[in-house]
Amino acid sequence: MRGELTAKGKATRARIVEGAAAVLRERGVGAATLEDVMARTSSSKSQLFHYFPGGKDDLLLAVAQFEADQVLEDQQPYLGRLDSWEAWRLWRDTVVRRYEEQGDECPLGSLFLQVGRATPGARAIVVELLHRWQESLAEGIRAQRDAGRLPADVDVDTRAAALLAGIQGGVSILLSTGQSTHLRAALDQGISDLRRLGGEPALSRR
Amino acid sequence: MRGELTAKGKATRARIVEGAAAVLRERGVGAATLEDVMARTSSSKSQLFHYFPGGKDDLLLAVAQFEADQVLEDQQPYLGRLDSWEAWRLWRDTVVRRYEEQGDECPLGSLFLQVGRATPGARAIVVELLHRWQESLAEGIRAQRDAGRLPADVDVDTRAAALLAGIQGGVSILLSTGQSTHLRAALDQGISDLRRLGGEPALSRR
DNA sequence: AATAGAATGGACTGCACGGTCCACCGGAAG
DNA sequence: CTTCCGGTGGACCGTGCAGTCCATTCTATT
Secondary structure, three states, X not given: OOOOOOHHHHHHHHHHHHHHHHHHHHHOOOOOOHHHHHHHHOOOHHHHHHHXXXXXXXXXXXXXXXXXXXXXXXXXXXXHOOOOHHHHHHHHHHHXXXXXXXXXXXXXXXXXXXXXXXXXXXXXXXXXXXHHHHHHHHHHHHHHHHOOOOOOOOOHHHHHHHHHHHHHHHHHHHHHHOOOHHHHHHHHHHHHHHHHHOOOOOOOOO | OOOOOOHHHHHHHHHHHHHHHHHHHHHOOOOOOHHHHHHHHOOOXXXXXXXXXXXXXXXXXXXXXXXXXXXXXXXXXXXXXXXOHHHXXXXXXXXXXXXXXXXXXXXXXXXXXXXXXXXXXXXXXXXXXXXXXXXXXXXXXXXXXXXXXXXXOOOHHHHHHHHHHHHHHHHHHHHHHOOOHHHHHHHHHHHHHHHHHOOOXXXXXO
């Protein structure tokens, strides 16, 4: 498992990772078995261990990385360009839509709690994801501040951290209850409090 | 498992639930085995199945209920009396302390995602917990509003939902990363935005 | 004291699932 | 055409763990 992968090999590996990700979302980390992955991806046990010598943990880690990348990608292009309130609104809509569609499937949440606990590798993936996510939000807040739409002394990092926490919690609750109201509340409240800071009065509330 | 439990029986059952809760916190739902519980609670397999005829799932459900009750209890008496900004501050401190002490042990989070997915019983426990929690927050906001410390048109339920989401997310992140900054940010930002609504200027920020 | 039913101990079973091994295939390079 | 090596198939193994069963010991009620 060094650079020694042919085109075919890389394709197979990718197929396994994607299939495994689907299986994990459907069955949950605890319930998913290697045989489920084999069935889903039409691969044999030797292939799994060929591409993931460390066995199940190894595969899980690869899936976690895959899903983590996906999370931020799904929020583009908006997350990368939060330089107008309109962009913020579009981003908000994207996040809400993405997680509502996902329903109660849990791409990363369970991976965090199940794998992430023990292994340092998984924890690193989560930390990295959260860091990049929060940094994008902070960047957006700075952009609005620099454009004069937020006061100069706005506490960028705390705002970004609080917003991120709200999203995470909203998603957790969506996963547990199937209701997206909390996610929406966190986003709407977070953004409208921000706008209020900039002097804009209350936002429409449905 | 109807009313047919002697005093001794009830004590044993409680001992098992508490011990199982500890084991689950330490090892995680996926890793914990019935034998761990047996060892921890000095009980035999027949006892486990005697008190929890449905086996592991049954036990897990009982633990979930136990932990859920604990969560709100640990926030008392403050959570029940959020009728001054001082009370809000004390409550905030309690929450932060509780989860920081708990560290990355995960009393309910993993139970949600692991058991909660499939079984309707677990989901009901979570929904009930969240509902009671949010209702307490809403009650506190109403108290402040009625005391004239918040505008009359404050959107109580959305505020409460957003705050709850922030807490949940903060705790999730604490569990995944070991950092309590997000939990603090969510609480501090949520409460200070509320106070600002009431006309109080910015709050101290460390 | 007798008896019924709860409480307990722990051996035993069955099997699901992760992981190992070896034999065979296929295509690219010489 | 041969050779080599990555890719693939799938039988096989060991074990860890949930769940079953029955024998034995308590406890309460009469």
